[in-house]
Amino acid sequence: MKSPLRIAVLECDQPVGRTKEKYGGYGNLFKELLQAGADKVAEKDGVKRPELDVTKYDVVDTEVYPSLDNVDAVLLTGSKYNSFDNDPWILKLVEFTKKVLQQDRVRLIGVCFGHQIIGRALDVKVDRSDKGWEISVVPVALTQKGKALFGIEHMSLHQMHRDIVYVYPDSVEPLGHTDRCEVQGMYAKGRLITVQGHPEFNGDVVSELLDRRHEQGIFDNATYEEAMSRVRKHHDGVAVGAAFIRFMLED
Template sequence: MKIGILAAGITPDVLQANYPTYAEMFAQQLTDIESRLEFEIYDVRLDEFPQSTTACDGWLITGSKCNSYDDDPWILRLCEFIREVDNNQQVLVGICFGHQIIARALGGTVTKSTAGWGVGVHHYQVTSEIPTLPGATDIAFCAFHQDQVIDKPAKLDVFLTSDFCEFAGFIYKDRILTFQGHPEFSKEYESELVELYDGVTLTPDVANKARHTIKEESIQNKQLMSWIAQFLKP
């Protein structure tokens, strides 16, 4: 099965020597879990779009430093592409920016949150079953965002929520799956981001709290990536 990765962002320049791009993180980790998956990467930030939604069997949209509520031409084109994928009943996965842009494209609202930055390891309440974490009522994985969905599309159901982020995970049947957090991020990579943005976009207090959660909390990223692989394969 061929999965198209719509790369909406890229690893910061200073980290590229030691870490793959966001699209490559998914391709590598998902291939390790499910070898039948094949990937093609499209850099949609540079207006590199597939000719048709039928170019791949399913789609995944990565995170990005861009705002999903902006009206840049490539963002509006991506919204239209998402609606076409949905109309064609293809599988679609969204991560962080991808989670937000899917919500926007399908009728939701995204904005910069008054709660500020969500960074480090975040805990979420599970409101419906996660196949790779049967019986789980609370899970944790890395987050790095300031924007949030504040009004959800009617067709999407919430499966993850928290006091910080009400709409942290969406699902629609066996076709759409989205996460506000980053199941592809290791704690090592999250730590690198915190150090990079401490004093830049993150206040020292936010950065220090993030460091503490990264050091002390366990994450279930491998189980969530396994679920994404299951979701994408036929």
Template sequence: MIKRLAILDADILYDPLRATYGSYGQMFLDLLADWQDEWQMQVYSVINGEYPASMGEFDAVLITGSKFDSFADDDWIVRLRDYVCELYDQKKPMIGICFGHQLLAHALGGKAGRSDKGWGLGVMRYQVADKAEFMDATDTVDLIVSHQDQVSDLPPGATRLWGNDFCINAAFVIPGQVLAIQGHPEFTTNYAQALLSYRKDRLPGDAVEKAEQSLQQTHDGAAVARWMRRFIENLP
């Protein structure tokens, strides 16, 4: 049976990047292209107020990253937090990436906010704390990151999957319902470099240089995409 994934796009790319890279929704469609044998995927621009007509239209939800703060009081962010609480009560499986990771934590009883550790940029390595059954056997996870907010407190019932000294709660799972990941499996190296270049004048110079060097490394975005699929397909 074909399953349906709602991709809730929570951002609009900066003008100079949009023509080449489209949207975060499109990046996920590209990342998850091999799901299309069994999944139908529809992108909704929640930042513009677009939502599925009903929760019954889809089997799982993915919330993208965003330049905005998941804990802010903008009307569209408050609406999205309320919406994921409704989805949670309906036991709808959810995956959150970066902003989506933070928003899920914050909405479901944890806490997200601006970190005093500054920006996380480039490819970051995390140590695996809990090897969930949907993950491959590995002790580390490398992902492209771009964030200055972090999850400081996990929501009730959550298990930390991986983290490091910079970002302790870089991924968590609420068994049977939520998978949340701070890093960006959908980012290509080219997009990460373009975003870094666009923001260069607003970022610490030493952090930019370190990030640019790290982007020469490979990352585990494709592996994490496999884990995301296993997570939602193996749910009861």
């Protein structure tokens, strides 16, 4: 894939509060992640740093999408919405995702809600988990393919979800699992890579989400306090960002 890598970030939600003040939109969080991933690839792999051209599209309110002729990869962000709902904008997003999957040049990256949308587009069950919320920094048990792609033996990632992809589609390779979520990442060479966790998040972003959802009564005191005790732990977001870059570069 030629430089610059043209990446369209489909913003499936907007941040609030301090996170919105600092970053504007989730697309900017992903731009930071991808830039850090490109730096890591150059440093660790001893290659010229890939240049990135990141564009952002609000698919919730404006429902504007990129032309596939003008991009090399499409990244679907996380969201507070349910990936299994049938709101018009969600159905439109699923159809666009299927369109990307039907061709073989533009590659797909999915994170949390985006990971679930890709699962839905591949016709596997996506729904509320019967194991409840998975939040804050969580260890992910990697498969051999996951270890190879992420370049690490053990992974920890921020999580903020209670919806899951229930089973792996036949067309993908599993990347990892946790006690509460069997499908933590999917990969198909030259086609797609996804993670259920949030590599773009940091302790400040997740602390604000935990605070808000605690105030709203979504998380009880015990759940909130336990999650806050893990929110500043090491997480491997940049390793995931580097894997996204390598995925876009692979032949």
